[in-house]
Amino acid sequence: MYLLYNFDIDSVEDIQKVLAQNLQNRRLEKGLSRNTLSEISGIPAATIAKFEQKYTISLASYIALTKALGYAKDIKELLSQPIYNTMEELELINQNKRRKRGRRNETGK
Template identity: 60%
Template sequence: MQNKFVYDPYPLQVTMQRLAENLKARRLEKKLSTKSLAEMSGVPASSIQRFELKHSISLESYVKLAKALGYSEEIMQLLSEPKYDTMEELLEINKNRTRKRGV
């Protein structure tokens, strides 16, 4: 299967910024300080502050924060279903479901 260009209207920095904004909004809705969220999640408050300001964080820390805020199910659902644009692509996905390695 050849590589296909996938249109993505969101540059990486825009995506990271949105994730940081969403996390901060959820934190504030629950009236949590960065210190309290740090205690709940095990992620240092400085990492939370850096993420909210500079949009940079490790995947492990992001998952810990999401779980601490009650988003375990949403994290588990991320990328859980195949995404396709054409019937041909869906057929190829279904054909490759049991693959253990890439090409």
């Protein structure tokens, strides 16, 4: 059994806060109000405010906002490349790239 250890000290909320702050910074740099970003993205201004203040949003809404701000390419590149910490982990990644989906047994389980 191969175990992945995550030594990242950031909590999920820490990362959500950074994403919210980054989005707000990009919005303000472009001189956009929440209402204007709402019109461009189709996401309600109240949802934008909630994200910027409480750091919660659906993935679909977050993608719509980042797309409206011109960051669709960056979002699509997220998780596009494997990250590894050891040679053993790199070997496992390379082995798994060649894996095929498993077949279901006769009973459909």
